[in-house]
Amino acid sequence: MAANLKGKVALVTGASRGIGKGIAIALGEAGALVYITGRSVNQTNSLETISGSLLETKATVENAGGICIAVPVDHSDDEQVKSLFEQIDREQNGQLDLLVNNAFGAVRSLISSNGKPFWEADLSLWDACNQVGLRSHYVASHFAAKMMTQRKQGLIVTISSWGGLAPIFGVAYGTGKSACDRLAADMAVELKPFNVASISLWPGIVGTEQFHQLADGNLEDNLGVTAIADKFNWETPLFVGRVIAALCNDPDLMRRTGKVQLAAELAARYGIVDEYEHCPVSLRSLRFLLAQGLPRLKSVAKLIPDLKVPWWMLLLTVLKSPKI
Template sequence: MVGNLKGKIALVTGASRGIGKGIAISLGEAGALVYITGRSVHQTNSIDSISGSLLETKTAVEEAGGICITVPVDHSDDQQIKSLFEQIDREQNGQLDLLVNNAFGGVRSLIAAKGKPFWESDINLWDACNQVGLRSHYVASHFAAKMMTQRKQGLIVTISSWGGLAPIFGVAYGTGKSACDRLAADMGVELKPFNVASISLWPGIVGTEQFHQLADANLKGTDNNLGVAAIADKFNWETPLFVGRVIAALCNDPDLMRRNGKVQIVAELAARYGIVDEYEHRPVSLRSLRFLLAQGLPMLKGRANLIPDLRVPWWILLLTVLKSPKI
């Protein structure tokens, strides 16, 4: 159920690489016109040329069948975000059907803070995780909602994380992701009367370039607990394109408003919609009995498909994760 997004206008923030790039390609694959953003200049902690990566994403989106418009944006600058939405409003006659809040600026800072408690980390770690992230999601949603409510249709997807449920990469990261979930929920309350949906989306373990770096940094010198094992052997990893295909299907869900304001899990939506990744695989949810048993008993991983894909109730999962050491 990928669906047809021809005639739809989408915006994916932070689409120069990783999850954002995969989402943009998937939306193009479904026929959407996709605006993508990324920073236009080198910054101190940048990995490579962001503008070059945006052009690579544009090419990939168009090869997949979509139309792509690149807009260099520094999402720490509210004025640049405002100008972005003014451009979309002007060029698309007020139409914006989908906003994917994905931009995140904290990976390098999280790597630098690895192994340190929050009081020994640089105080700027908070802003690194939550300025281009939580705050920029709010700002982008503010301008998107102005457009969507006028047309009484639209979807805002905020990319969040299982880190909103349990300790993963520290206090600043986890607090920001929990806040993303609440942001999506509260926006959903105010947007519902206008037939605009807001959801928080939790991917599983996604094998992006940056996550490889973050995972490698956290693996060094860390005991082999459950979370680390899930990263180390790449079992049940999702691809960025898989996440994007789920969002494309979500846009065509006739019961979309039932999901409004709620946390949605990529793998669980994929099972519902019949979505697979580019390798014809369908990873399971991180709360699936299949995933949890295979992680606890590594000898079962080779036969994981024999384990039922049953969802563990949230209250049991909470008891488990709160007792587990963080990554």
């Protein structure tokens, strides 16, 4: 499915790096006008104070063909978020077609608490996971919905994860991601009469900058990026963004509202590939699950049917294991 978003206005929160950056680039590639946010050092709303990584995202989005407006925003500050939406409302005459809730502030906290049970981790981990995360998604959606319902069109995509289903990074993370899925579902109920969709999106294993740095130093055989992505079924940040761009043009979008959507499964439906012409399979695909459970099958994984394991069966498997 070709993603033509010319004339559309999008906002991607937390777009300095990682998945947010890839999403912003893909939306620009599709021709959208993209607002991006990230934290600046001194939190003043001046372009000169935006971190270099956010400016780099802006330049890359524009090189991909889009128009990009970078705004320094601390998503833990409701007034800054309100000001952001007032700016978009003013500059775009009330138009906002897409909000991608991606900002997340707990990466460092999760790393420092890795391996600790919740009672041994610092109590601040809860707020780190869920203030700039679950709560900030609610706040941004609140302001976006005010604009979208006026025009009776729009899409809110909340980036969640498999942590909403299974214990991955601990109690605080998992509870927040499960709540993100519920947030998207409940917002969809109230937004549906206004023709505004709300979806929770689960990427797979995404090869962000940090992931690549780890891989470069630890993977054997000196595999190239393409071979690594293929062998380990990685999704690139741009791949996730291309899926969202295609989702915006889905004529059956309102049939998907309120549901958890898997990026790889949408990609297969829309015919999306990443920048390396690679299309990862869903993490609930029989191809992926068998190759993980029986490593000797990895070399012939492409011969295994790409069949989806039913949610109920996957949930039974998850409940029998402490982690996935």
